[in-house]
Amino acid sequence: MTDSERVSLEDVRRVAELSSLELTTAEEPHMRRDLNAILDYVAQLNELDTSQVEPMAQVAEVLAASQEEINVLRPDSVVPCLDRAQVMVSAPETDGVFFKVPKVIER
Amino acid sequence: MTVSASAVHTEKSIGQIRSALTSGEAKAGDIVRNTLARIEAEDARIHAFLSVNPDYTLAQAQRIDDLAASGASLPPLAGVPIGIKDVLTLEGFPATAGSKILEGYRPPYTATAVRRLADAGAVFVGKINCDEFAMGSSNENSAYGPVRNPHDLDRVPGGSSGGSAAAVAAGMATATLGTDTGGSIRQPASFCGVVGVLPTYGRVSRYGLIAFASSLDRVGPFAATVRDAAAVLGVIAGHDPLDATSSPLPVPDYAAALDATTGVAGLRLGVPSEYFAEGLDPEVRAAIDSGIEQLRAAGAEIKPISLPHTRYAVPTYYVIATAEASANLARFDGVRYGLRAPESNTLSAMYRKTRDLGFGAEVKRRILLGTYVLSAGYYDAYYRKAQQVRRLLTDDFLAAFREVDAIITPVAPTPAFRLGEKTDDPVSMYLADIYTVTASLAGICGISVPCGKSKTGLPIGMQILGKHFDESTLFRVAQIVEGFQG
Secondary structure (H helix, E strand, C coil): CCCCEEEEEHHHHHHHHHHCCCCCCCHHHHHHHHHHHHHHHHHHHCCCCCCCCCCCCCHHHHCCCHHHHHHCCCCCCCCCCCHHHHEEECCCCEECCCCCCCCCCCC | CCCCCCCCCCCCHHHHHHHHHHHHHCCCHHHHHHHHHHEEEEEEEECCCCCCHHHHHHHHHHHHHHHCCCCCCCCCCCCEEEEEECEEEECCCCCCCCHHCCCCCCCCCCCCHHHHHHHHEEEEEEEEEECCHCCCCCCCHHHCCCCCCCCCCCCCCCCHHHHHHHHHHHCCCCEEEEEEECCCCCCHHHHHHEEECCCCCEEECCCCCCCCCCCEEEEEECCCHHHHHHHHHHHEEECCCCCCCCCCCCCCHHHHHCCCCCCCCCCEEEEEEHHHHCCCHHHHHHHHHHHHHHHHHHCCCCEEEECCHHHHHHHHHHHHHHHHHHHHHHHCCCCCCCCCCCCEEEEEHHHHHHHHHCCCCHHHHHHHHHHCCCCCCCHHHHHHHHHHHHHHHHHHHHHHCCCCCCCEEEEECCCCCCCCCCCCCCCHHCCCCCCHHHHHHCCCEEEEEEEEEECCCCCCEEEEEEECCCCHHHHHHHHHHHHHCC
């Protein structure tokens, strides 16, 4: 794959939609150029044969002596949480009980 | 408000502050008034602070002075002026994460690391500037404007915790908290000539840290000296029920161990050839080489080692970190806190407009890249592949640590670069992290300690990397390196 082929403008628009990002028509070619440059650089990982290597999501997988140390569970007990009024004070729009948002169903 | 400086204040280190308060020579109020005055005088040109709240700060100091007056014993960080990177929450202060999308947000809770500092008597002087959502290597991605390097105002302080490093370097805090996902504590420490610690993953709770990449994010201290950094880490480290990835392992008294240290005689220190290859600035190389020779003279055994997958670390990091970021940053949608774009007819339009308005270019770039590598058809080729290489990189370190007690490398390929020098080229900016992302991926601990200066007076840091949960060895080696500096 060459620089220009890896990510198309169509790919940029599709990924922007998946990310809920709105790019201007001026931003799209810039992002395309940058993503291609980064992914061309990332392509060097293909030099490595990893067919026999287990993926590593986080370091506990390497350090833990047992599954119990990887999947830590806490007791399922009721504890106080943040006061609703303290949380709602940060909301852009609220009736004090719920977060208010624009119309959800589009047609 | 204007804060007048007290002429008597000369206390700089945590130990000096403690003995001055204990003997009654100084009051915590005078010490922090001095620090606030210094912020007011210096920060117009450096721009390390995003918010200060002198009333809050002076009230904290007053509580320490009341405690001292009552004759009670003082907690370990009593009266120590500390600044907090703005990705960590502190109730009563904003938490912008350097982003417009969190402008005006007042978190209703305090991060565990910050809470522990408060419980230890620290006095908070303000919240500190950083790259937006800790994404950057130069602090130029802050939505509130860049931080400048106190050693040369035309140069960057490093990133993403550039403000935390610059604040300590300019005497605007005795210590600060930063965060490090791919080098964001160690690289700015090197650029600003201060000590910065990357604790082992799980050593310090991430509760109250606005997440960038959860499997990589760490909270750690900056200070002017190794001993002060060790003292702060000892306070913030330890298990936290609010962070399931925090470790239950006991926390040693790092500072006390340092006082009892016997130097580096007999320690085996590895020098990996891959970190001294093409691209390393000759002045940085000379400083690290000379530091290594001094460690050898102090009795350490220097062993050449190999970490063969090093060159794959930056691409691995930028796949994993952006993938995790794309998921973590989905929460910024204009519903519960922060910015909401006005005048949207539908929910999905509101999401898009809010995120377009609130996020800067680098954050958008990383969200797009992270979404791309996780999307159907690309997951195996990019994300799974990077996770496999992450294991190879970690295995490199585990093998090396069977032969050596710690590893010595440069922190960054160059001293601080100029503002604007790398902003047009993301790959070139990402390569500033070439020596730091390896430890991030492997979860091991590291420290950046000043190790010399360039001919033009720019600081150069040495990176010391240690085994998982062996921060004590890092402090021991770093204190020897520090002792060689004039």
